[in-house]
Amino acid sequence: MNIAVVGAGASGIYYSLLQKERHPEDSITIFEKEQKPGRKILATGNGHCNLLNASIKPEDFNDPSFVKYALDKYPYQYLESVFCKWGIPLLKKDELVYPLSYSAKNYLNQLLRLLDDRDVKLSLGTTITSYKKKKDGYYLNDKGPFDKVVFGTGGASSPKLGSDGEIFNEIADHGYDIEPLVPGLCPFILKEKVKTISGQRHKASVSLVINGKNVYQEEGEVLFKDDGISGIVIFNIESKFAREYKDRNDAKLRVDFFPEYSEEDLLKLIKESAKVSKEYMLGFISLEMINYLLPKSGKQSPEYWAHALKNIVFTIKDVYDFASSQVTVGGIHLKNLTSCLESKTEKGVYFIGESLNIDGICGGFNLSWALLSALLASE
Ligand SMILES: Cc1cc2nc3c(=O)[nH]c(=O)nc-3n(C[C@H](O)[C@H](O)[C@H](O)COP(=O)(O)OP(=O)(O)OC[C@H]3O[C@@H](n4cnc5c(N)ncnc54)[C@H](O)[C@@H]3O)c2cc1C
Known part of the structure; x- marks a missing residue:
């Protein structure tokens, strides 16, 4: 033949x-x-x-x-x-x-x-x-x-x-x-301005949220880019998004930086650190990330941080193109x-x-x- x-x-x-x-x-x-x-x-x-x-x-x-x-x-x-x-x-x-x-x-x-x-x-x-x-x-x-x-x-x-x-x-x-x-298997472009945290890596549990519902979840390392978010966990979520939800403009990513702790346990840890240092959040995340997550108004507190680190929400603007896929x-x-x-x-x-x-x-x-x-x- x-x-x-x-x-x-x-x-x-x-x-x-x-x-x-x-x-x-x-x-x-x-x-x-x-x-x-x-x-x-x-x-x-x-x-x-x-x-x-x-x-x-x-x-x-x-x-x-x-x-x-x-x-x-x-x-x-x-x-x-x-x-x-x-x-x-x-x-x-x-x-x-x-x-x-x-x-x-x-x-x-x-x-x-x-x-x-x-x-x-x-x-x-x-x-x-x-x-x-x-x-x-x-x-x-x-x-x-x-x-x-x-x-x-x-x-x-x-x-x-x-x-x-x-x-x-x-x-x-x-x-x-x-x-x-x-x-498929490529980064997301985010609506939020994330340039100040570009290059920051963190292990996390990331959920794809559509219409307020968590439709897919994975754990791994995320990496922020000038205009978006990357990492293997993001690639896998992106393929799911590309296949099933690409026409939705209400898609969000909920990022939990400390999935191994409940919010209550994380709060206890943060309170312990706050007893010994004014810069107590540096034991948890980078300075760049602290600045990015600082409350827009009101006071920061261990309660604020415990909640913020487990519930960072980003809005998906688009996916990267074939060159990055x-x-x-x-x-x-x-x-x-x-x-x-x-x-x-x-x-x-x-x-x-x-x-x-x-x-x-x-x-x-x-x-x-x-x-x-x-x-x-x-x-
Ligand atoms: C950066 C990167 C890293 C990856 N890492 C992994 C990994 O570690 N593990 C894993 O499982 N997968 C990985 N993948 C995915 C995996 O490489 C691909 O799914 C797999 O190689 C696809 O093989 P394929 O032969 O179907 O297609 P391709 O590898 O794309 O090969 C198609 C070939 O056809 C040729 N061609 C296309 N059109 C024509 C034409 N008209 N005439 C003649 N020739 C043509 C192309 O030039 C190409 O050589 C990765 C992909 C990328 C881009």
């Missing part, structure tokens, strides 16, 4: 390796618009590549029922065994899983060597803008014929690393339903595809990875999906 893979990202590379393992006689060419393959892989996990998550579960994704189907077929142990078969030892830091080299660069080099060993051809600097079916097979631009075409073109996040979403116009012209693409919310609908991710209308056309309307939270879930989808498509 002559196969064309569009996109040398994680999903396209994984698919090519798996397909060659199952069908060594196949001829595979990967078409990649960038001059170098796997550029996004290099940026993952701060250059360490968090490629799996040992506690992966369907609820870590926007479409738990389809991911459950995939994980029932290929549970975590199976995903680990794929890397073992490829000669890539793994390193576990709690549930986060990295290549043992702890280097995305080494990891990508290993993958590229495996592609080379298996005679997978790479056509770099080749942007696919159209495809069509002729009598003898599929043609991509004017290249073909191919028996099978696999789109691993990603979404529109971090376009400087390759995936710009342009191909979705062509895919839509072929009749596929596409859930609008929105930046780690994953795309939206993509090709699964209703157009079989459970092997083959098109129901164009036999031999497959979609994998982030191009699909499936995304996960931070923690190795999106690269896990790249692998899971490649496994399904290469069955």
Whole structure:
């Protein structure tokens, strides 16, 4: 079989390796618009590549029922065994899983060597803008014929690393339903002026509040920016917001800097500190944060601070753009595809990875999906 893979990202590379393992006689060419393959892989996990998550579960994704189907077929142990078969030892830091080299660069080099060993051809600097079916097979631009075409073109996040979403116009012209693409896993822009606390980090419990109701909550470190708020906890909340509430203009974030204490217990601690120092709040938060939170009118008191530190409310103005986004919310609908991710209308056309309307939270879930989808498509 002559196969064309569009996109040398994680999903396209994984698919090519798996397909060659199952069908060594196949001829595979990967078409990649960038001059170098796997550029996004290099940026993952701060250059360490968090490629799996040992506690992966369907609820870590926007479409738990389809991911459950995939994980029932290929549970975590199976995903680990794929890397073992490829000669890539793994390193576990709690549930986060990295290549043992702890280097995305080494990891990508290993993958590229495996592609080379298996005679997978790479056509770099080749942007696919159209495809069509002729009598003898599929043609991509004017290249073909191919028996099978696999789109691993990603979404529109971090376009400087390759995936710009342009191909979705062509895919839509072929009749596929596409859930609008929105930046996921990225910071929020806030209505409040937060420049004076830009650069401040604090562990916190953050709740997404819609119409006065707490709809989602996570704990982690937040980082303030010149015009907004960032951090893994914020990224995860942003994906939820982008998918379900992006048209709401009443969305707020309630930040609790001391979730491990009740307001009553925090008050006791603050009162203890207030007995020994006039600057008693410095033991709890930075000077910048104290100044930001100072009461607009009236006196500050331990009671004021205990309440303020557990109930800081910010108003969401917008989300950052695709340049700051780690994953795309939206993509090709699964209703157009079989459970092997083959098109129901164009036999031999497959979609994998982030191009699909499936995304996960931070923690190795999106690269896990790249692998899971490649496994399904290469069955
Ligand atoms: C900064 C950053 C850090 C991240 N860290 C992690 C992490 O630690 N763990 C994790 O699980 N996930 C992480 N992610 C998300 C993860 O990297 C992606 O979800 C995953 O790489 C998607 O793989 P993909 O192959 O589907 O798409 P992509 O990696 O986007 O690859 C698509 C490829 O297709 C090419 N392409 C697109 N259109 C065309 C075309 N028309 N013709 C030819 N080629 C085309 C692109 O150039 C690109 O190389 C991170 C993302 C970013 C941006």
